[in-house]
Amino acid sequence: MYNKILLPIDLNHKQSWDKALPTALNFCQTYNASLHIITVLPDFGLPLVGGFFPREYAEKAKKAISGDLKAFVAEQVPKGVKVQRIVADGKAYEAILRVAKKLDVDLIVMASHKRKRLEDYLLGTNALRVVQQSRRSVMIVR
Template sequence: MYRKLLVATDGSPLSKKAVRSAIELAGAVGAELVALYVVPRYPVSYFEGGVSIAPQEIARIEQQWSDKGQAVVDAVRDTAQAAGVKARAVVSRSDLVAESILSAAKKYKCDLVVMASHGRRGLKRILLGSETQHVLTHSTVPVLVLR
Protein backbone atom coordinates (compact mmCIF):
# COMPACT_ATOMS: atom_id res chain seq x y z
CA MET A 1 0.00 0.00 0.00
CA TYR A 2 2.20 2.86 1.25
CA ARG A 3 5.95 2.54 1.69
CA LYS A 4 6.93 6.04 2.82
CA LEU A 5 4.78 8.71 4.47
CA LEU A 6 5.58 12.38 4.87
CA VAL A 7 4.02 14.07 7.88
CA ALA A 8 4.20 17.87 8.01
CA THR A 9 4.19 19.32 11.49
CA ASP A 10 4.59 22.67 13.20
CA GLY A 11 4.30 21.36 16.75
CA SER A 12 0.75 22.67 17.23
CA PRO A 13 -1.92 20.51 18.92
CA LEU A 14 -3.67 19.90 15.60
CA SER A 15 -0.47 18.86 13.84
CA LYS A 16 0.35 16.56 16.78
CA LYS A 17 -2.91 14.77 16.00
CA ALA A 18 -1.74 14.34 12.40
CA VAL A 19 1.61 13.02 13.67
CA ARG A 20 -0.08 10.43 15.88
CA SER A 21 -2.25 9.27 12.99
CA ALA A 22 0.72 9.12 10.62
CA ILE A 23 2.72 7.01 13.08
CA GLU A 24 -0.23 4.65 13.55
CA LEU A 25 -0.78 4.35 9.81
CA ALA A 26 2.93 3.81 9.10
CA GLY A 27 3.03 1.11 11.76
CA ALA A 28 -0.08 -0.60 10.39
CA VAL A 29 1.19 -0.77 6.81
CA GLY A 30 4.90 -1.18 7.57
CA ALA A 31 5.86 2.16 6.05
CA GLU A 32 8.74 4.51 6.82
CA LEU A 33 7.94 8.00 8.13
CA VAL A 34 9.50 11.33 7.19
CA ALA A 35 8.68 14.12 9.68
CA LEU A 36 9.00 17.61 8.16
CA TYR A 37 9.08 21.03 9.85
CA VAL A 38 9.33 24.11 7.63
CA VAL A 39 11.18 27.05 9.19
CA PRO A 40 10.27 30.46 7.73
CA ARG A 41 12.87 33.07 6.90
CA TYR A 42 12.92 36.15 9.12
CA PRO A 43 10.86 38.91 7.47
CA VAL A 44 12.96 41.89 6.46
CA SER A 45 11.27 45.25 5.88
CA TYR A 46 12.71 47.63 3.32
CA PHE A 47 10.19 50.41 3.93
CA GLU A 48 11.46 53.82 4.95
CA GLY A 49 11.14 54.29 8.68
CA GLY A 50 11.07 50.54 9.31
CA VAL A 51 12.95 49.14 12.25
CA SER A 52 16.43 48.03 11.30
CA ILE A 53 17.61 44.77 12.83
CA ALA A 54 21.23 43.72 12.79
CA PRO A 55 22.05 40.74 10.55
CA GLN A 56 23.51 38.92 13.56
CA GLU A 57 20.18 39.26 15.38
CA ILE A 58 18.28 37.95 12.37
CA ALA A 59 20.68 34.99 12.15
CA ARG A 60 20.20 34.30 15.87
CA ILE A 61 16.40 34.35 15.55
CA GLU A 62 16.43 32.11 12.48
CA GLN A 63 18.73 29.68 14.30
CA GLN A 64 16.36 29.68 17.28
CA TRP A 65 13.44 28.85 14.98
CA SER A 66 15.49 26.14 13.29
CA ASP A 67 16.45 24.61 16.66
CA LYS A 68 12.78 24.56 17.68
CA GLY A 69 11.85 22.85 14.41
CA GLN A 70 14.61 20.28 14.85
CA ALA A 71 13.38 19.54 18.37
CA VAL A 72 9.83 19.02 17.07
CA VAL A 73 10.81 16.57 14.32
CA ASP A 74 13.32 14.80 16.57
CA ALA A 75 10.47 14.16 19.02
CA VAL A 76 8.32 12.79 16.18
CA ARG A 77 11.17 10.54 15.04
CA ASP A 78 11.76 9.27 18.58
CA THR A 79 8.04 8.58 19.13
CA ALA A 80 7.80 6.74 15.81
CA GLN A 81 10.89 4.65 16.53
CA ALA A 82 9.51 3.77 19.97
CA ALA A 83 6.41 2.47 18.14
CA GLY A 84 8.60 0.36 15.86
CA VAL A 85 8.35 2.69 12.85
CA LYS A 86 11.50 3.66 10.94
CA ALA A 87 11.55 7.47 10.83
CA ARG A 88 13.59 10.43 9.64
CA ALA A 89 13.55 14.01 10.99
CA VAL A 90 13.82 16.79 8.38
CA VAL A 91 13.88 20.58 8.76
CA SER A 92 13.46 22.79 5.69
CA ARG A 93 14.00 26.57 5.51
CA SER A 94 11.55 28.43 3.30
CA ASP A 95 8.78 30.99 3.26
CA LEU A 96 6.86 28.76 0.87
CA VAL A 97 5.53 26.11 3.24
CA ALA A 98 3.33 24.22 0.78
CA GLU A 99 6.07 24.16 -1.85
CA SER A 100 8.52 22.83 0.74
CA ILE A 101 6.10 20.04 1.66
CA LEU A 102 5.62 19.09 -2.00
CA SER A 103 9.36 19.25 -2.64
CA ALA A 104 10.15 17.07 0.38
CA ALA A 105 7.54 14.49 -0.68
CA LYS A 106 9.25 14.27 -4.05
CA LYS A 107 12.82 14.32 -2.68
CA TYR A 108 12.19 11.52 -0.17
CA LYS A 109 9.97 9.55 -2.59
CA CYS A 110 6.95 9.60 -0.30
CA ASP A 111 3.73 8.06 -1.55
CA LEU A 112 1.43 9.77 0.97
CA VAL A 113 1.43 13.20 2.63
CA VAL A 114 -0.23 13.49 6.04
CA MET A 115 -1.03 16.93 7.42
CA ALA A 116 -3.46 18.86 9.55
CA SER A 117 -6.01 21.32 8.23
CA HIS A 118 -4.60 24.63 9.44
CA GLY A 119 -6.75 26.64 7.05
CA ARG A 120 -7.58 30.25 7.60
CA ARG A 121 -11.22 31.28 7.79
CA GLY A 122 -13.27 33.97 6.11
CA LEU A 123 -11.63 36.82 4.21
CA LYS A 124 -8.07 35.77 5.16
CA ARG A 125 -8.61 32.41 3.48
CA ILE A 126 -9.90 34.07 0.33
CA LEU A 127 -7.01 36.54 0.19
CA LEU A 128 -4.14 34.39 1.45
CA GLY A 129 -5.26 30.87 0.63
CA SER A 130 -4.33 27.81 2.63
CA GLU A 131 -1.12 25.79 2.78
CA THR A 132 -3.20 22.63 3.03
CA GLN A 133 -5.31 23.62 0.03
CA HIS A 134 -2.15 24.35 -1.98
CA VAL A 135 -0.71 20.92 -1.14
CA LEU A 136 -4.02 19.24 -2.01
CA THR A 137 -4.20 21.07 -5.32
CA HIS A 138 -0.61 20.51 -6.45
CA SER A 139 0.41 17.16 -4.95
CA THR A 140 1.11 14.26 -7.28
CA VAL A 141 0.65 11.78 -4.41
CA PRO A 142 -2.39 11.27 -2.13
CA VAL A 143 -2.81 13.71 0.77
CA LEU A 144 -4.48 12.73 4.05
CA VAL A 145 -5.82 15.82 5.84
CA LEU A 146 -6.81 15.54 9.49
CA ARG A 147 -9.08 17.96 11.36
Protein backbone atom coordinates in the same frame (compact mmCIF):
# COMPACT_ATOMS: atom_id res chain seq x y z
CA MET B 1 0.70 0.22 -0.83
CA TYR B 2 2.66 3.00 0.92
CA ASN B 3 6.42 2.96 1.50
CA LYS B 4 7.13 6.57 2.49
CA ILE B 5 4.74 8.83 4.36
CA LEU B 6 5.34 12.55 4.87
CA LEU B 7 3.81 14.24 7.91
CA PRO B 8 4.06 18.04 8.05
CA ILE B 9 3.72 19.40 11.59
CA ASP B 10 4.00 22.68 13.45
CA LEU B 11 5.51 21.95 16.85
CA ASN B 12 3.85 25.06 18.27
CA HIS B 13 0.35 23.96 17.25
CA LYS B 14 -0.86 20.63 18.59
CA GLN B 15 -3.79 20.63 16.16
CA SER B 16 -1.28 20.21 13.30
CA TRP B 17 -0.36 16.74 14.54
CA ASP B 18 -2.86 15.68 17.21
CA LYS B 19 -5.01 13.64 14.81
CA ALA B 20 -2.69 13.42 11.80
CA LEU B 21 0.16 11.69 13.69
CA PRO B 22 -1.91 8.68 14.83
CA THR B 23 -3.26 8.33 11.28
CA ALA B 24 0.24 8.42 9.78
CA LEU B 25 1.53 5.96 12.40
CA ASN B 26 -1.33 3.60 11.61
CA PHE B 27 -0.36 3.63 7.92
CA CYS B 28 3.31 3.13 8.81
CA GLN B 29 2.55 0.12 10.97
CA THR B 30 0.04 -1.36 8.52
CA TYR B 31 2.28 -1.06 5.44
CA ASN B 32 5.69 -1.15 7.16
CA ALA B 33 6.27 2.33 5.73
CA SER B 34 8.81 4.90 6.84
CA LEU B 35 7.61 8.15 8.39
CA HIS B 36 9.18 11.46 7.38
CA ILE B 37 8.21 14.27 9.74
CA ILE B 38 8.77 17.77 8.44
CA THR B 39 8.52 21.10 10.18
CA VAL B 40 9.07 24.33 8.31
CA LEU B 41 10.79 27.51 9.47
CA PRO B 42 9.96 30.79 7.78
CA ASP B 43 12.63 31.94 5.35
CA PHE B 44 14.67 34.54 7.24
CA GLY B 45 16.81 35.11 4.17
CA LEU B 46 14.17 37.17 2.40
CA PRO B 47 15.39 40.76 2.03
CA LEU B 48 12.31 42.20 3.69
CA VAL B 49 12.55 39.89 6.71
CA GLY B 50 16.26 39.15 6.86
CA GLY B 51 17.24 42.73 7.67
CA PHE B 52 15.56 42.52 11.06
CA PHE B 53 17.54 39.50 12.27
CA PRO B 54 21.25 38.95 12.87
CA ARG B 55 22.92 36.71 10.25
CA GLU B 56 23.36 33.81 12.62
CA TYR B 57 19.71 33.89 13.78
CA ALA B 58 18.41 31.53 11.08
CA GLU B 59 21.06 28.91 11.86
CA LYS B 60 20.37 29.14 15.61
CA ALA B 61 16.64 28.85 15.00
CA LYS B 62 17.16 25.80 12.80
CA LYS B 63 19.32 24.09 15.46
CA ALA B 64 16.76 24.84 18.16
CA ILE B 65 13.82 23.54 16.13
CA SER B 66 15.84 20.48 15.15
CA GLY B 67 16.35 19.68 18.84
CA ASP B 68 12.67 20.23 19.55
CA LEU B 69 11.72 17.93 16.66
CA LYS B 70 14.09 15.24 17.94
CA ALA B 71 12.44 15.42 21.37
CA PHE B 72 8.98 15.33 19.78
CA VAL B 73 9.82 12.18 17.82
CA ALA B 74 11.32 10.49 20.88
CA GLU B 75 8.15 11.21 22.85
CA GLN B 76 5.45 10.64 20.20
CA VAL B 77 6.71 8.01 17.74
CA PRO B 78 6.88 4.34 18.81
CA LYS B 79 10.29 2.66 18.67
CA GLY B 80 9.45 0.23 15.84
CA VAL B 81 8.64 2.97 13.31
CA LYS B 82 11.36 4.06 10.89
CA VAL B 83 11.38 7.83 11.11
CA GLN B 84 13.30 10.71 9.55
CA ARG B 85 13.19 14.24 10.94
CA ILE B 86 13.31 17.12 8.47
CA VAL B 87 13.62 20.84 9.16
CA ALA B 88 13.01 22.89 6.03
CA ASP B 89 12.68 26.59 5.44
CA GLY B 90 10.58 28.79 3.22
CA LYS B 91 6.84 28.89 2.68
CA ALA B 92 5.25 25.89 4.34
CA TYR B 93 3.39 24.47 1.35
CA GLU B 94 6.37 24.97 -0.99
CA ALA B 95 8.72 23.22 1.44
CA ILE B 96 6.27 20.34 1.89
CA LEU B 97 5.93 19.87 -1.88
CA ARG B 98 9.69 20.17 -2.40
CA VAL B 99 10.51 17.56 0.25
CA ALA B 100 7.72 15.24 -0.95
CA LYS B 101 9.22 15.30 -4.44
CA LYS B 102 12.81 14.92 -3.26
CA LEU B 103 11.97 11.93 -1.04
CA ASP B 104 9.52 10.51 -3.58
CA VAL B 105 6.91 9.92 -0.88
CA ASP B 106 3.78 7.92 -1.59
CA LEU B 107 1.46 9.79 0.76
CA ILE B 108 1.30 13.14 2.54
CA VAL B 109 -0.79 13.07 5.72
CA MET B 110 -1.61 16.48 7.13
CA ALA B 111 -4.07 18.22 9.39
CA SER B 112 -6.38 20.97 8.37
CA HIS B 113 -7.98 23.74 10.32
CA LYS B 114 -10.60 26.33 9.56
CA ARG B 115 -9.69 29.87 8.67
CA LYS B 116 -11.80 32.98 8.44
CA ARG B 117 -11.63 33.50 4.69
CA LEU B 118 -14.28 31.76 2.61
CA GLU B 119 -11.87 29.88 0.32
CA ASP B 120 -10.07 28.53 3.38
CA TYR B 121 -13.25 27.34 5.06
CA LEU B 122 -12.76 23.66 4.31
CA LEU B 123 -8.96 23.50 4.37
CA GLY B 124 -6.22 25.66 5.84
CA THR B 125 -4.23 27.60 3.25
CA ASN B 126 -1.18 25.31 3.34
CA ALA B 127 -3.26 22.13 3.17
CA LEU B 128 -5.30 23.59 0.32
CA ARG B 129 -2.19 24.46 -1.67
CA VAL B 130 -0.59 21.07 -1.04
CA VAL B 131 -3.76 19.31 -2.21
CA GLN B 132 -3.99 21.49 -5.31
CA GLN B 133 -0.35 21.26 -6.34
CA SER B 134 0.85 17.85 -5.16
CA ARG B 135 1.44 14.99 -7.56
CA ARG B 136 1.38 12.61 -4.59
CA SER B 137 -1.64 11.35 -2.71
CA VAL B 138 -2.66 13.66 0.11
CA MET B 139 -4.79 12.71 3.09
CA ILE B 140 -6.31 15.56 5.06
CA VAL B 141 -7.17 14.66 8.64
CA ARG B 142 -9.65 16.69 10.66
